[in-house]
Amino acid sequence: MQRYTLILTLLLASLLGACKRDIDNVQATPTADLNFTASANTLTLASAGPADTVLRLRWNPLQFGLSDGSGIAVLPVTYTLELAAAGNQFLNVTTIDAGVNTNRRGFTAGELNTLFTSGLGLAVGGPNAYEVRLRATYASNQSVVRSAVQSLAVTTYASQFYVYGNTLGALSATSPKLGEVAGSPSQYEGYVYLPAATNTIRFSNGTTYGGGGAAGSLVSPGADISLAGPRMYRLQVNLTARTYVATATTWGIIGAATTNSGAGWNQSVPMTYNTTTKLWTVTMPLPGNNGTAGGNADFKFRANNDWAINLGSNTSSALPLLYGGGNLTTPGPGTYTVSLDLNTPNNYTYSIR
Known part of the structure; x- marks a missing residue:
């Protein structure tokens, strides 16, 4: 009886091994190109609101034919965007999740601005020449599929405006800051407490701004702006109009x-x-x-x-x-x-x- 059990066990192991080899040897090959496209290649982000979608990337969802001729495979496909500086040959890549079994990915002006200034650490301005492509993966033991490359020229804007001066200290990453007004690119607002009887301030978003010849005007580099204290001020800056408003508040x-x-x-x-x-x-x-x-x-x-x-x-x-x-x-x-x-x-x- 033990002899027959051993023979049966060996036979089952042999059959399972053959099945495993057959599965491993079956390849899934894309039946169509990704056809990766971009809605725009030149982007000036300050011309839109932070919540406005300014870039739409689209592609054909992949289908796969199996090498054993059994038909079309329904496979969960994970898509990832790869972003790199133009001419870098994608040696230094920033990856962005594009979902599973998807066919598009949109970006708002604010999202792209944060990606390029905070994520990639680029100085405000531009245009910054970058390239983007799509990577599709469908199994850990299969090669990835990549799309053709789309070129991007992205000009960013400052999302924060720093305030510094004689009583606030020199300009630094910890200086008080103003935030961009939602839906109003190039407009900034915030509150700053000025502790002394006489205070002077300037603004900076990488470029230094101070007071101009007319009251409330803003020029670069400009002159120190004098404000009485000790008081908390609501500070408003409009870079398009090149103006500022300082309102003392209690x-x-x-x-x-x-x-x-x-x-x-x-x-x-x-x-x-x-x-x-x-x-x-x-x-x-x-x-x-x-x-x-x-x-x-x-x-x-x-x-x-x-x-x-x-x-x-x-x-x-x-x-x-x-x-x-x-x-x-x-x-x-x-x-x-x-x-x-x-x-x-x-x-x-x-x-x-």
């Missing part, structure tokens, strides 16, 4: 939550700027209760006891805060410390504890 909280009545919308309750935490704060009773008709737990933040600059939220107190956003709400009646954080452009936040 912040407060306003709304029915401060009085549990509509009278709370008549006057802001001042907040105090803490130079250590770099937050605007106020600790106060907030008696407002949304159980009262009219939404008496509602409030907002505003600057200079005026509605010209105010922050709220359009989605249930969600962050970040938005200029002119809807009302925020307190958790209910109580004494709270409310803090406003204006340190990160495009990501202004608050807390209530």
Whole structure:
């Protein structure tokens, strides 16, 4: 009996080995070309909004014929973009995921700008000559398939504007910065606290900018811009118009939550700027209760006891805060410390504890 078991085991092993060799020897060969195309080859990113799609790469999804003649294989194909400087022969490649079983990949102006300036570390400007191709892989034991090359000439823009000066210190990577205004290329905004009675500032995005001959004008390299302090300024820069606006701000909280009545919308309750935490704060009773008709737990933040600059939220107190956003709400009646954080452009936040 043991003799027959041994013979059967050897026979099965032989058959399985033959099957494995047959599978390994079957090759999958593409039945069509990738036909890799680009919607544009010359891209000036500042001419579009950061969220606008400026580049669309398309290709034919691969199908494979099996070398054993059994037909067309349905294989999961992973696509990867390979990006390299023109003339580099793809020796130094940056790879970008293009999905599985896909046939396109789009890029927004903001996405490409971040890729070229932050990811690749290129200086702002251009045009930067690059090449892109598509790599398709369908099995670890098979050769990759690559497309023809598409050429790209990409001109980038500065997504952040640094502020420096006599009381802020020399220009560095840690200098205060302004962020690009969403949907408005070449416009920047943010808040900077100037600690001394007399302060001078300049701006830089790789190019130095200062004040021009006319009030509020911006030229390169320009002159030092003098601003009185100690104050927090909202700084706005428009590189297209070559202008800047510096608005001194003090912040407060306003709304029915401060009085549990509509009278709370008549006057802001001042907040105090803490130079250590770099937050605007106020600790106060907030008696407002949304159980009262009219939404008496509602409030907002505003600057200079005026509605010209105010922050709220359009989605249930969600962050970040938005200029002119809807009302925020307190958790209910109580004494709270409310803090406003204006340190990160495009990501202004608050807390209530």
